[in-house]
Amino acid sequence: MSEPAAPPSVRHVEVGPRHAGQRLDNFLLTALKGVPRSRIYRLLRKGEVRVNKGRAKPDTRLKEGDIVRLPPVRTSAPERPLTDPGRFAWLNDRILHEDDSLLVIDKPPGLAVHGGSGVSVGLIEALRALRGEDAGLELAHRLDRDTSGCLIIAKSRDALLGLHRMLKEGDLRKTYLALLVGRWKGGERDVDAALQKGRDVAGEKRVAVSEEGQAARSHFRPRDRYPDATLVEIDLHTGRTHQARVHAAHLGHPIIGDEKYGDRDDNRRYRKLGIRRLFLHALRLSFPHPVTGQYLTVESPLPDDLAQGLDQVRHGA
16 A cells, blocks of 8 residues: 655745746746646735745746745646657657757647646647757747647747747737638728636636737738638737637637637538638748847648648538
């Protein structure tokens, strides 16, 4: 009979160069892996997390050598798959661009960008297992689990901070390809509608258009029109959670396959044509390199499952 696990205890962690400049809340999401985000913010409010023996706010920027007090909370058990890095070797075939400072990977649908909330291993953990924890890999931004396409991974703190600055200032252009319900009328359209996070009656995360939310701006550009659907490119000028999906639904043209913001009957109809997931693909990234300044444009081809479903829609099957 195995002995019961020892209760968690207070830990004091010294911030290394890899996490210097990182926000405290983001640091805690990694250090307290598996602890819900809401609880992490509660620990911060109560002062149970300390930096150099003092209270700190979620947006506190950590410095190398800072000592962070981590309270005694249970975190996720180490994931067994990380002991077998070879199982993630296929990710090497999905790299669209790589240099000394960053890599852009073609994220497959169904793979979360990081572990947690019931997901044992995400893309970033898989890459770290493949490349080694000392490779310094960090997510520069995020994609929803069901969204495929271009995702940037920073390989250094300087690159990460530069990419975050570009995202904040709008210098990193993100273009998505989406198939919307209904035939689009007119030409290109800007959507400037603030978004607010919340929860639905089942407790699931949900985002809604609200004047009390954070500013969010998207640009919709129709590419192909079909009798009951429209293929569009969406430029996101801000990076709010579920932004493309909520703005599309706000226009009355939800993204096909969107189970949260779309229509169940529409999704069922297009599922018969082979579109069995969210038709949202991170098509293109354009940005000045955060270290060299050279302008980069990286594009991901439309995945086979979406291309085949689109072909069925195109031919009116």
